Each structure stands twice: as C-alpha cells, then as structure tokens.
Amino acid sequence: MKANKKTGMFADARAQVGIGTLIIFIAMVLIATVAASVLIQTSGILQQQAQSTGKQATQEVSSNLVIKNIEGTRAKNNATDMAGNISLLKIRVGLNVGSSPVDLNQLIVSITDGTNTNDLLYANNDKTHDYGMSNFSSDATAATANLGALLKDTQTTPGDNARYFFTVQKIRDEDLSFNQGNPIMNTGDLAIIYVSTVSDGDLSFATIGEISTAGAQKDSDLDIGPRTSVTIVLTPEYGATTMATFLAPSSYGSRETVQLYP
Structure with missing residues (x-):
C-alpha cells in the first residue's frame, strides 16, 4: 500500500x-x-x-362608427318648386358592437363632390381653430336651432358656417350620455350628423327640411346634383375611419327627400 x-x-x-x-x-x-x-x-x-x-x-x-344610411333633403319654396340639388345631408350613424365610446366633438367629416372638399368640425369644437360655430347652443334641446345656425349663419373667421362645421342630433341615447355640448356616443346609441350641401344656385329657397331659411342659407361650396359622385369620410379621434361613397340618382323627380346610401 x-x-x-x-x-x-x-x-x-x-x-x-x-x-x-x-x-x-x-x-x-x-x-x-x-x-x-x-x-x-x-x-x-x-x-x-x-x-x-x-x-x-x-x-x-x-372604436368604429357605422354609417347606417344617408338621406338628402332639397331646399324648396313649395311642393312643386324645389332646388335642383341636395341642400342638406342627414347621415345616420351608430357604433359597432363592442366599440369604445366615440366623442363626436373630436370627429372630422370630410366630404367631396368630386370638385370641392370640405373638412368639417363639430360646431362646438373650439380647440382645433380656437373658435366654434357662431350662435351654437349647448342646450340639450337646441339641435334644431343649431342646424338653423349651420345653414344660415356666418362669422368673420372662418366664414360661412356651412363650409366648416357640422351639427348632430341624437335619435337613441339610453344612458343619457349624449347632449349638444358633449356628444358622446356609446354602443347602442344612434345619431344624425347634419352636413350642409347648399349650392350657390339654390340660395333663394324658403325652407330646407324643417328649417325656415327665407333665402338666407349660405353657400357650402358643394354641388350635389343628379349623377354626382360623393365621398364621405368620418375620422374619429380614435379608431378606424369610416367611408361611404354614393352616386346620386339620375333624377330627383318631385321628391324632397332622396335616399342616397346605401
């Protein structure tokens, strides 16, 4: 060892x-x-x-707005004397299922008739351009009055309300979240977006829908006559944009209200 x-x-x-x-x-x-x-x-x-x-x-x-349908209204003096073009668009909108709330105060509506384009803000939006629409009222029942101001009023800056603003009116609002001063849409809500499309050739008619204009309506710089191709884009603060394109009928006939989309 x-x-x-x-x-x-x-x-x-x-x-x-x-x-x-x-x-x-x-x-x-x-x-x-x-x-x-x-x-x-x-x-x-x-x-x-x-x-x-x-x-x-x-x-x-x-977050996504859905365009349900679009109707056009023609200015008129009476049942047989109507404008040759659409003077007011009623865009009915809702939200997709599961959508987050959408603030229409931050919505931008872009509309073109193939020649001119208007980028419209909500009438109460005073942050983007440091001013809102003249004669706007935030009162909950002021939708009709605000539409009248959209069609008829003007201001030094930026000019005719019809070229720079849109207004809204609620149709369904179960949770009471929607009012003129704070137009918040939740899932299930429905509203109408009003867009003026008064043509420079249709400034003398007395009424547009329920609004008495007495020939004081302002030119929107748009012209939606028969066979006009129109594109509308809704751009919310958050979420995808929504677009609708339609071709106006070949003739409006004697109809005051014209279904344009879908």
Missing part, C-alpha cells in the same frame, strides 16, 4: 488583504447595485409603454 500523501500550505502563500481589496469589493457591489437599479427602472418604463401601446391599439381596433 502506498503511504498517505500529505498536503500542506506553502510557506510563502498569502491571502489578499488590505484597504485596496476592500475598496475594489465595495466598488463591485456598488456597480452591481446600480446596474440592477437601471434594469429595474428600464423594465418599469417598458411595461408602462407596453400597457399604453396596448390600450391605444385596442382603441384603434374597437
């Missing part, structure tokens, strides 16, 4: 001791602490950004 081999320390073996070693050790601990703190802070910021992005993405895909 072999004898057990004894292992011992060399006589010149020494451990690292002293203030220098302690400083290096403390520095390593501090560096590790700072690195961990930076990683924790960065992960927190990334988490917040991810949550914000996810919320915005959800709003983009879940």
Whole structure:
C-alpha cells in the first residue's frame, strides 16, 4: 500500500488583504447595485409603454362608427318648386358592437363632390381653430336651432358656417350620455350628423327640411346634383375611419327627400 500523501500550505502563500481589496469589493457591489437599479427602472418604463401601446391599439381596433344610411333633403319654396340639388345631408350613424365610446366633438367629416372638399368640425369644437360655430347652443334641446345656425349663419373667421362645421342630433341615447355640448356616443346609441350641401344656385329657397331659411342659407361650396359622385369620410379621434361613397340618382323627380346610401 502506498503511504498517505500529505498536503500542506506553502510557506510563502498569502491571502489578499488590505484597504485596496476592500475598496475594489465595495466598488463591485456598488456597480452591481446600480446596474440592477437601471434594469429595474428600464423594465418599469417598458411595461408602462407596453400597457399604453396596448390600450391605444385596442382603441384603434374597437372604436368604429357605422354609417347606417344617408338621406338628402332639397331646399324648396313649395311642393312643386324645389332646388335642383341636395341642400342638406342627414347621415345616420351608430357604433359597432363592442366599440369604445366615440366623442363626436373630436370627429372630422370630410366630404367631396368630386370638385370641392370640405373638412368639417363639430360646431362646438373650439380647440382645433380656437373658435366654434357662431350662435351654437349647448342646450340639450337646441339641435334644431343649431342646424338653423349651420345653414344660415356666418362669422368673420372662418366664414360661412356651412363650409366648416357640422351639427348632430341624437335619435337613441339610453344612458343619457349624449347632449349638444358633449356628444358622446356609446354602443347602442344612434345619431344624425347634419352636413350642409347648399349650392350657390339654390340660395333663394324658403325652407330646407324643417328649417325656415327665407333665402338666407349660405353657400357650402358643394354641388350635389343628379349623377354626382360623393365621398364621405368620418375620422374619429380614435379608431378606424369610416367611408361611404354614393352616386346620386339620375333624377330627383318631385321628391324632397332622396335616399342616397346605401
């Protein structure tokens, strides 16, 4: 048998001791602490950004207006004396199932007749251009009065209301979230968006729908005569845009109200 081999320390073996070693050790601990703190802070910021992005993405895909139908109304003096063009559009809108609430105060309605285009704001929106529509009333029952102001009134800046604004009227609002001053739509709500399309050749007629204009209606710079191709784009603050395109009938005949879309 072999004898057990004894292992011992060399006589010149020494451990690292002293203030220098302690400083290096403390520095390593501090560096590790700072690195961990930076990683924790960065992960927190990334988490917040991810949550914000996810919320915005959800709003983009879940908030969506639906155009139910569009009717056109012709200005008239009587049942046999009517304008040759559509003077007012009634755009009935609702929300898709599961949609987030939509604030019509932030909605932009773009309409073109193939020649001219109007980008319209809600009449109570005084933030985009620092002013709202003249003679607008936020009273809950003021939808008809606001429509009259849309068709007939003007202001120094920006000009004729008909070229720059639209108004709304609620049809169904079970939770009472919708009013003239704060037109919020929730799922199940229905509303009418009024867009003036008075032509410069139809400024002398006495009435447009229920509104007595007495020939004071303002030119919208649009002209929706027979066979006119019209495109309307609704752009909410959040969510997908909604577009409707229609071709006006070849003749309006003796009809005051014309179904245009779908």
